[in-house]
Amino acid sequence: MAIPAALSAAVGRYLDHLTVERGTARNTLDSYARDLRRYTEHLAVAGVGSLPEVTERHVAEFLAGLREGDGQRPPLAASSAARAVVAVRSLHRFGYREGLLSADVASGVHPPTPPRRLPKALPVDDVLRLLDGAGSEDPRGLRDRALLELLYSTGARISEAVGLDVDDVDQTERTALLDGKGGKQRLVPVGRPALAALAAYLVRARPVLAAKGRGSAAVFLNARGGRLSRQSAWQTLKDSAERAGIAGDVSPHTLRHSFATHLIEGGADVRVVQELLGHASVTTTQVYTLVTVNTLREVFATAHPRARG
Template structure:
């Protein structure tokens, strides 16, 4: 994205730099988490570059709290660009998708965008793996894989905690308390929360930290992050994504699984098993319970099976 100012102009507002970072995260989300094609991501990017440049020109005070007046002004601006009606509609869809992403990431709580025409693109519930698929994926790292102890511990931690990718790669050794069966995660706004660890995750973490991680550190020097690359540096979100895709491909679900899928599956499996919504909200680190409620959908087949079992006419 090019900056909308010349070398003689004043530096961009901090809010524009923040928007630029959110747009980069959104592009990565579309490609990595939603599996959209490069051309589709570029198309949405072009639409949102137009919005970014409009914002940078001082036409909007706070993009995280859009007002009806802001939206009306932006729609008026799109018309002055002499765009076709279909192009304006596509720009609106792009903007709604971006704000939907910001809301899912708890960057904004604004519902103003809901007043615009609602696209069907976001009607789907999050992708969730079945428990059988999860089990297969957790078993997929094998001794023949170069870092299978790390990868197994990584996958187990993702599913055991429901943590975001950034929270997992940023876990420090001091955050993991295996004897007490919990870890301390740092989420949005540097808010910390305690998340329980199950027996399988604890076993996998003990093996990795005591064996493979110790070998990596001995060869490369000290690092306080739990999950390390082969060079001893902390894993990045992109490397984590590649690791997940590698093992997802191995079990035949590559196009459907990303690190965030573990979070969706964690929440859905807990709720379908009878967990309290507020408890799940706390474990996920959601500021609003409305965000957690998206996971209250229950597998239709499970409901049908319960109906057949317990209803007198089932």
């Protein structure tokens, strides 16, 4: 399909703007270019030769084609369709701001809402088996056990855990000070098993690792005495999950999801869990209540004598 020169020029100017003035990443630029190619092909089929000719109906029809297929291509997944609509909206907003368009006809067209994915959480028994088998009695093993105990005990993100400094952990008050997203700090309680693992590591292992470095303040150190990386922490969990015989992909976020799910299943208020996780909005945390409802449905379906009608 040949794209009218005026449409191609408008898209090219917009992509140049993203590259030069916004410093947009190459992968994002490539995605926008593909989405806008599909959009301009749609406009060309509709007989539109330039961006000022586009109406809200053209944009809405493009969105419908993304959702349902357009005869030439199959429908896109909700997340991909949402990205394409964002690209189209951004193109029109750019044209309006630059004075190329007299109106922003795409402003009222909204991307589809991607389906909410339920977080993956391990059963409590699997988490306990993972933690009980974590690490060994050498310095690295003591560090690994302390790290995994802390992740599950606090629900910390992996970046928050490896970002901890020694002074951020108060063993008397049983708390840890985490540096969250956007530079926001939060004080979280630490359970006794995690404190015991941390104490064993800090007394028996960390000094051995620290002697090989240059005096890092980090709680978790690598073999050279520097701060443990997120990648190494991830590998620690992966290795421990394999030793525990836990099937499937287990990531540091899996422990965070398990922490939240187990709290809510135990009766914790969703707003308390929100604070512990460092979520800006309770809406983000409420997804864990869906996990619990699904569990309740499964138990009801198998255990209640009248569940199946």
